[in-house]
Structure formats: structure tokens, C-alpha cells
Amino acid sequence: MRALLVVNPAATTTSARTRDVLIHALASEMKLEAVTTEYRGHGRDLARRAADSGEIDLVVALGGDGTVNEVVNGLLHSGPDPDRLPKLAVVPGGSTNVFARALGLPNDAVEATGAILDALESRSERTVGLGLAAGTPGTPDEGVPGRWFTFCAGYGFDASVIGRVEQQRELGKRSTHPLYVRQVVRQFLQYPHRHHGTIEFERPGAEPVRDLVVSIVANTSPWTYLGSRPLYASPKASFETGLDLLGLSRLSTPAVARYATQLLRSTPERGPDGKHAVTVHDMDDFTLNSKVPLPFQMDGDHLGLRTSVTFTGVRRALRVIV
Incomplete structure (x- = not known):
């Protein structure tokens, strides 16, 4: 070999x-x-x-x-x-x-x-599905080439946190879990769109969902880890299915406390839910648009500002040794 x-x-x-x-x-x-x-x-x-x-x-x-x-x-x-x-x-x-x-x-x-x-x-090997994100035709981002992601993408709040972490790393700070937690708190206090979201979620055959503040796209579960603790934003997400979405339309202090608690207590059977939460499982194609340019990240890599991103879930994309 x-x-x-x-x-x-x-x-x-x-x-x-x-x-x-x-x-x-x-x-x-x-x-x-x-x-x-x-x-x-x-x-x-x-x-x-x-x-x-x-x-x-x-x-x-x-x-x-x-x-x-x-x-x-x-x-x-x-x-x-x-x-x-x-x-x-x-x-x-x-x-x-x-x-x-x-x-x-x-x-x-x-x-x-x-x-x-x-x-x-x-x-021993398995063939896993992956996510593909690209600029949306007919928008200012239509020329952005497609890029693959393995486990998650984020548009809006969580991508802003990733951007803050990368700025700290450029200043010499180590990428640690306490660093991420500090940046989440600081971003929450300073984020201008947390009460009035600008993100619209569109998918074929369904009415658009508007005014989202948070939009997390998951290709597998858990979404991430806090030290040794797995966090399940989309518990049903899997390498064998399409993409999942968790969207939040409110980031008030009570809402953040509630969803943060749900994330910390999340399990493979249950993730965040509630009045201001949107959860969708196993999608092949959908688009996230914003009224204003917002930060975008994939697999923890900050990719700058976007006004629209089109997502595709691709099953059986790559063979992996496990």
C-alpha cells in the first residue's frame, strides 16, 4: 500500500x-x-x-x-x-x-x-456522506466555489465566535476550550443581531423560515465537544443521511440560558428544542440567506462574510479507515 x-x-x-x-x-x-x-x-x-x-x-x-x-x-x-x-x-x-x-x-x-x-x-472502512457549501446563484456570492465540510458549518452567531477565536490565535493565544467559552460570552454581549435575526432558511417544498439568529448545519452528531463532553445540536445527524439544521430565532438572555443548558444536557436522543428553535433532519438541498453579510464557518474554519450559502448533502462521498 x-x-x-x-x-x-x-x-x-x-x-x-x-x-x-x-x-x-x-x-x-x-x-x-x-x-x-x-x-x-x-x-x-x-x-x-x-x-x-x-x-x-x-x-x-x-x-x-x-x-x-x-x-x-x-x-x-x-x-x-x-x-x-x-x-x-x-x-x-x-x-x-x-x-x-x-x-x-x-x-x-x-x-x-x-x-x-x-x-x-x-x-475495516466505511463510506461517509459529506456536506458541500457554495455561493448561491443570483446573489453577490454566486462566484464563491463549492467547499466540502466533514461535520458542521455555521452561518451567523457561531461563525462570529470562530472568527473571534482565530483573532485570538493570531495574537498568540492557544486554542483551548476556555478560550472558546470566553469568546462565546463576549460575542453574545456584542452581537448586533441577537434580538432581530437576519437569516432566512429556504428549502424545496416548504415555506421559508425567517429571522434566524443562529443557523448550525450538521453532517454528524455530536456537533462538537466541550472537553470530554459531547454536545448534540442535531442528535439525528449522521454520516449516512443528508444534512441537519438547528436554527434559533432568539438570543435573549433567558433564551441563551435555556439553550445553553439544553446543549450541556443534550444526548444522542435529545437536543435543543423550544418555541424559538427550528430543527430539520436529513436534507439534500437548502439555502441560507441574510439581509446583511454575516460570518460563515465550516469545520471550525472562519471563511469571511457571506450573504447567501447553498448547501448540498452528498451521501457516500468518501471512504474512511475506521
């Missing part, structure tokens, strides 16, 4: 020594080329070349969810083709590692490497 290992040297939970150990462990079982990323988007470029070469059987992403997202977008740059494209394996090295943990992999990089080697030996 020929494999490419894409290594993010800035992965927050692995040291250089640990990465060397993992590389040697993988290289002992396959013909491995290990490449360290040098710039934003490098993982995408490496995976794209691997997909185009026709010579690589497996691409391993060692890093956080951002690294995985880049690799996935490189593999799928010409569209999904599970029978032709290299398989994907993920060694978690970030602060949260939602995609790897949603696949059932250990959150420890060494343990996850062992699990991947066991899966390769037993030929």
Missing part, C-alpha cells in the same frame, strides 16, 4: 517527538511519504496531487479538523468517487478533533494510530 501522510506541524496536542513516533509506526506497515504542511491550504494541494496521481491508496491527515478539511477538499476537488479516490485516515492532533471522534477513533494520537493500523489489517 502506498500512502501519503499530511502532517500539520502546528497541531496543538502532538509534539515533534510524538509525530516522529507516529510516522515510524505507519511507515512500518506501508510505503509512506510524510509531508509537513507549510502554508494554509497546503494540505488541500497535497491531497489533490495524491488524488490526481492515481498512485496513492491512502491519505492520512495528522492534525486537527482544519487539516482534515483541507485534505478532504483536496481529495474531492473533482467530485466524489469513492471507488477511485484514495481512502482517508485521520490521526487527531487538534484541540477538539470532532470528525475523528465522530468516527469513533480515540482522541489520543498514539491510540488512534494503533486503531488505524488495526483497521487496515482487518480491512
Whole structure:
């Protein structure tokens, strides 16, 4: 088996020594080329070349969810083709590692490497569905190319929080869960649209839902983790179905307290609900529009401001070693 290992040297939970150990462990079982990323988007470029070469059987992403997202977008740059494209394996090295943990992999990089080697030996794999987001035709964003996401996308409030976290990281702060919590609180206090949402949710065959403040698109469950605690924004979301949406039309102090409590207590059977909550399961196509440009994020990566985003749920998009 020929494999490419894409290594993010800035992965927050692995040291250089640990990465060397993992590389040697993988290289002992396959013909491995290990490449360290040098710039934003490098993982995408490496995976794209691997997909185009026709010579690589497996691409391993060692890093956080951002690294995985880049690799996935490189593999799928010409569209999904599970029978032709290299398989994907993920060694978690970030602060949260939602995609790897949603696949059932250990959150420890060494343990996850062992699990991947066991899966390769037993030929254990699954084909997962993914989400695709692109600019909406007929809007100012119609030229924005499509981009794949593995576990979630957000438009509005939660994307604003991601943007604040990235600003703090650029100032030298580490990406930690307390940092995210602080930015959620600060964004809540300063967010101008929390009482009057600007987002409209449109899908075929249904009336539009207007004035949303929060719109979280989930491709799997849990949506994210707070330390070791899984948070289920859309409990029914799955790699085997289309996309799910959780929308909130109110972010008053009582509403935030209620929904935050529901998230912290959420389970695989029950997530946030209530008078100001919109939940929709298993969608193939829908659009989120806004009266004003709002922040947009995918897999925890802030992508700037958008006025409209069209989403597509693509079943059986990529083979993953688990």
C-alpha cells in the first residue's frame, strides 16, 4: 500500500517527538511519504496531487479538523468517487478533533494510530456522506466555489465566535476550550443581531423560515465537544443521511440560558428544542440567506462574510479507515 501522510506541524496536542513516533509506526506497515504542511491550504494541494496521481491508496491527515478539511477538499476537488479516490485516515492532533471522534477513533494520537493500523489489517472502512457549501446563484456570492465540510458549518452567531477565536490565535493565544467559552460570552454581549435575526432558511417544498439568529448545519452528531463532553445540536445527524439544521430565532438572555443548558444536557436522543428553535433532519438541498453579510464557518474554519450559502448533502462521498 502506498500512502501519503499530511502532517500539520502546528497541531496543538502532538509534539515533534510524538509525530516522529507516529510516522515510524505507519511507515512500518506501508510505503509512506510524510509531508509537513507549510502554508494554509497546503494540505488541500497535497491531497489533490495524491488524488490526481492515481498512485496513492491512502491519505492520512495528522492534525486537527482544519487539516482534515483541507485534505478532504483536496481529495474531492473533482467530485466524489469513492471507488477511485484514495481512502482517508485521520490521526487527531487538534484541540477538539470532532470528525475523528465522530468516527469513533480515540482522541489520543498514539491510540488512534494503533486503531488505524488495526483497521487496515482487518480491512475495516466505511463510506461517509459529506456536506458541500457554495455561493448561491443570483446573489453577490454566486462566484464563491463549492467547499466540502466533514461535520458542521455555521452561518451567523457561531461563525462570529470562530472568527473571534482565530483573532485570538493570531495574537498568540492557544486554542483551548476556555478560550472558546470566553469568546462565546463576549460575542453574545456584542452581537448586533441577537434580538432581530437576519437569516432566512429556504428549502424545496416548504415555506421559508425567517429571522434566524443562529443557523448550525450538521453532517454528524455530536456537533462538537466541550472537553470530554459531547454536545448534540442535531442528535439525528449522521454520516449516512443528508444534512441537519438547528436554527434559533432568539438570543435573549433567558433564551441563551435555556439553550445553553439544553446543549450541556443534550444526548444522542435529545437536543435543543423550544418555541424559538427550528430543527430539520436529513436534507439534500437548502439555502441560507441574510439581509446583511454575516460570518460563515465550516469545520471550525472562519471563511469571511457571506450573504447567501447553498448547501448540498452528498451521501457516500468518501471512504474512511475506521
